[in-house]
Amino acid sequence: MSLSGACAIVGIGQTEFSRGTEASTLDLHLEAALEAITDAGLRPSDVDGIMPNELAGTIAEDFILNLGLENVAFGSTIRTGGASLVSAVQNAALAIHGGVAEVVLLAAGRLGFSSQRVSQTSRGAIAPHPVMRHVDEFERPFGNTVAAQWFAQAARRHMHEYGTTSEDFGRIAVACRKHANLNARALMREKPLSLEQHQASAMITDPFRLFDCSLETDGAVALVVTSAERARDLRQTPAVILGIGEGHGTPPTSVTQKVDMTTLEGVRIAGERAFGMAGLRPADMDCAQIYDGFTWTVLAGLEDLGFCAKGEAAEFIRSGAIELGGELPVNTSGGLLSEGHCSGGNLISESVRQLRGQVEAERQVPGCDHVLVSGEGNFHEGSAMILGRAS
Numbered sequence: 001m002s003l004s005g006a007c008a009i010v011g012i013g014q015t016e017f018s019r020g021t022e023a024s025t026l027d028l029h030l031e032a033a034l035e036a037i038t039d040a041g042l043r044p045s046d047v048d049g050i051m052p053n054e055l056a057g058t059i060a061e062d063f064i065l066n067l068g069l070e071n072v073a074f075g076s077t078i079r080t081g082g083a084s085l086v087s088a089v090q091n092a093a094l095a096i097h098g099g100v101a102e103v104v105l106l107a108a109g110r111l112g113f114s115s116q117r118v119s120q121t122s123r124g125a126i127a128p129h130p131v132m133r134h135v136d137e138f139e140r141p142f143g144n145t146v147a148a149q150w151f152a153q154a155a156r157r158h159m160h161e162y163g164t165t166s167e168d169f170g171r172i173a174v175a176c177r178k179h180a181n182l183n184a185r186a187l188m189r190e191k192p193l194s195l196e197q198h199q200a201s202a203m204i205t206d207p208f209r210l211f212d213c214s215l216e217t218d219g220a221v222a223l224v225v226t227s228a229e230r231a232r233d234l235r236q237t238p239a240v241i242l243g244i245g246e247g248h249g250t251p252p253t254s255v256t257q258k259v260d261m262t263t264l265e266g267v268r269i270a271g272e273r274a275f276g277m278a279g280l281r282p283a284d285m286d287c288a289q290i291y292d293g294f295t296w297t298v299l300a301g302l303e304d305l306g307f308c309a310k311g312e313a314a315e316f317i318r319s320g321a322i323e324l325g326g327e328l329p330v331n332t333s334g335g336l337l338s339e340g341h342c343s344g345g346n347l348i349s350e351s352v353r354q355l356r357g358q359v360e361a362e363r364q365v366p367g368c369d370h371v372l373v374s375g376e377g378n379f380h381e382g383s384a385m386i387l388g389r390a391s
Helices: 025-039 060-067 081-097 118-123 130-138 147-162 166-180 195-200 265-278 295-304 313-318 345-356
Strands: 007-014 049-052 103-111 203-205 218-227 239-248 287-289 370-377 381-389
Touching (some): 007 025, 007 345, 025 060, 025 103, 025 218, 049 060, 049 081, 081 103, 081 218, 081 239, 081 370, 147 203, 147 295, 218 345, 239 265, 239 345, 265 295, 265 370, 265 381, 287 345, 295 313, 295 370, 345 381
Parallel strands (some): 049 103
Antiparallel strands (some): 007 218, 370 381
């Protein structure tokens, strides 16, 4: 009953990333959804499962009513922050494999610049995350209010324990920006970034500078998942789900109370489960799309997903390994740092495009057969998925 190879992503849709739009979150979700359905060579009437993104506020009925869906048998949402969408793909695959649904539509993204800004969570722009109740009660009143601060504390601890430097974080930002400069969809496609510019940028919360923080953008991504058998007859080359997993760390959930602040525990657990299901190793991946809410989450992800030993990711990054042409190209679209922030949805759409060979020639990973994509939710939750190109 293994899920490995049972289902595939067959359609992707992605709106433009912007900073300011007259569209509503639902408008963006519907635009991306229709594009994903068309991309798969399907019609809205083929969809019988709906999984909207938990942060955006849309629900299954929004899609049923606006797309005229008449045969929906499965609807669900997951609330694990940036880990939600990859975990939602797992639930979609479970529903399909279990015979509950045949074609599941997933949507993610929000008005991340116009109204639902991560940097303003303390003002109620986004509903507090359940695992952050300790922070809400005991830390927010003293100024520990937003994600940048929580992750900055972990980054500073990593610097203390392993000698990681601000320049190492900067090299991640520069690599992502180089990739975005080659991506016509990226918000930062026309804005190069040097390490010197990174080091001169404003300090947001020590040690994070401006370019260590992901973008706040408006936009949405949608995915269509179906069985691998049905995928063979559809329009696009399927991105087969070879391995997938989610992980939930142990209490306490607040980063300030954790014994090991340098580990994304949920991501580590999820990665082990995904690789185990796929029967593959980190060395088998041709590229990786690692959740980059901040530069440090990429560095920690490289270690916790098994691409580097603990404390060795900085040296791996210094070698140029994460850039296109390197040993493991990372976030080849520019990621959340330089393409756009879409709750990790654009990391999945980029993974699918790389496997299909549908990206600009200068950023296509040669012989791309296996891609890892991860999601991360406030240290406690994580998700990971290994996609493979159908043979």
